[in-house]
Amino acid sequence: MAEEAAGGGGVKRGVAGGDRDRDRDRDRDRDRDRDRDRDRDRDRGRDRGRDEEVAAERGPGAAYHMFVLMEELLDKLKLLSYEEEALRRHNMRPLSRHYFALPTNPGEQFFMFCTLAAWLITKAGHPFEQPQEYDDPNAIISNILSQLRSFGRPVDFPPSKLKAGYGEQVCYVLDCLAEEALKYSGFSWQRPAYPTEELEEEEITEDDAELTLHKLEEDVVVKLSRKKPVKYTCIQGLGANMPEENEVFPEEESDNEEDFLDLNVLKGQTYRSDMNDTPKHEEILQSTTDAVEWNLEVERVLPQLKVTVRTDNKGYLDKLHNEISRTLEKINSREKYINNQLEHLVQEYRSAQALLSEAKEKYQEGSGGVTERIKVLSEITEALERVKQETEEKGSSMTDGAPLVKIKQALTKLKQETIHMDIQIGVMEHTLLQSKLKEKSNMARDMHAAMIPEATVGAY
The missing domain is CATH 1.20.5 (Single alpha-helices involved in coiled-coils or other helix-helix interfaces)
Known part of the structure; x- marks a missing residue:
């Protein structure tokens, strides 16, 4: 009986020791997971800080570049009829203007990104399997980036940027794939066709005829100071000088040329008109004008009094083009100057990038070995659990007194x-x-x- 009790106590101590080892392994795994989460948070914070530095280097408008890119992407998707071919097939809602620019639902956005990317790759002529909801996201992102590289598009960001399902990188990938799909479908961008605006002619009533004629007289005087002289004739009863029917105003030298008043010529012309009209004021005291002739003269002169203003956008567009060209030249010269000043830093950065790529390759190789060892460790742990279970069963059978x-x-x-x-x-x-x-x-x-x-x- 003493030997049996000693054997039962040894079995109990062995079971307690196995539980203690299991708890120790569980604590070690928990610490390892906590360290991994801490490293992931540190990497995420480092990436966020790097993104902020890049945005600061690119300028204050870099934060809003993704919104512009998203709007362009939405226009290209509409050209490809994505609502009928992609969304209706998967029973999805249409995209908003800033769907991939702002975080709303990362899981839904990532699935929408994968679905649209697969559809665009297929539209671009490369067969691509439609991703499912429970597929590995790392494998899906790797396949999408490999297809993007096959189109000759550069990928200078880590794949983890696409896991969030939103951001500038997501918009960039979809925009590149949409451009490739448009090229494959034979679509080509054309210059915009501006509609011709029909000019509305203003009708001048009889009450405003005298005022318009007086204004036209002033315009003619101003033009005479700069153009060739025009032969004038007196219109009976109107008290103003107008060109004859067969006479035509000289055309302006340029559409964009502004009218400037020559004050000296205008002063002399006004003085001469005052000297000539001095005896006429006395004649006007008693009107000898015939109303019928007045109306006929108004009807004859009225078509010449219509003023039409043409809106010409060509000059504005040329001016805008010249300003943009000068700005781009300044930016290019400034970039060249900065590149020359920071050439040694760029070389150091490239060498650091090379070292970083080598370190990443070594890390990937080491992580591959770690995964294999983790698999072996899991198998050994399972075998150990089975042995512990068998030991516990035998110990429980040995401590039982019924057979004795x-x-x-x-x-x-x-x-x-x-x-x-x-x-x-x-x-x-x-x-x-x-x-x-x-x-x-x-x-x-x-x-x-x-x-x-x-x-x-x-x-x-």
Whole structure:
């Protein structure tokens, strides 16, 4: 019993030691996961800081570049009829103007990004399997970036930028794929066709005729100071000088040329007109104008009084083009100057980038070995768990006293049966002995009886 108790205690100590090792392994795994999460948060913070530095270097408008890129992407998707071919097939809602520029639902945005990317790659002529909801996101992103590189597009950002499902990188990838799809479909951008505006002619009433004629006279005087002289004739009853019907105003040298008043010529012309009109004021005191001739003259001159203003956008566009060209030249010269000044820093940055790529390759190789060792460790852990379970089962069976009680009962029963058998054997031996003694006595009696008659016969 003491040995059994000692064996049971050893098994219990072994089970307790196994539980302690299991708890220690669990704590070690928890610490490893916590360190991994801390490293991931540190990398995410470093990436965010790098993005802010890049945005600061690019200028204050870099933060809004993704909104412009998203609007251009939406226009290209509409040209490709994405609502009928992509969204209706997957039962999705149409995109808003800033869908991939702002974070709303990262899971939904990432699935929409993968769906549109696969559809655009297929539209661009490259077969691509439609991703499912439970596929590995790293594998999907890797396949999309490999297809983007096959189109000759540069990829200078980490793949983790696409896992969020929004941002400038997501808009950039979809915009590049949309351009490739448009090229494959034969679409080409054309110059904008501006509509021709129909000029509305203003009708001049009879009440405003005198005012318009007076204004036209002033314009003619201003033009005379700069152009060739024009022959004028007096219009009866109007009191103003107008060109004859067959005479035409000289055209302006340029559409964009502004009218400037020559004050000296205008002053002399006004002085001469005042000197000539001095005796006429006395004649106007009594009107001799015929109303019918007045109306006929107004109807004749009225078509020449219509002023039309043409809106010409060509000059504004040329001016805007020249300003943009000068600005681009300044930017290019400034970039060249900065590149020349920072050439050594650029070389150092390139060498650091090369070292970083080598370190990343080594890290990937090491991470591959770590994954293999983790698999081996998991297999060993499973085998250890099975051995521990078997040990616990055997220990529990050894500490159980029911089999021992059964054995004791069986031994007691065997002893009782042995005693009973011994008694039966003794009885049987005694009975056999009595039978042998009885048989022996009978044999002796028979022999004695046989010997007595022979003696008597001899005596006679």
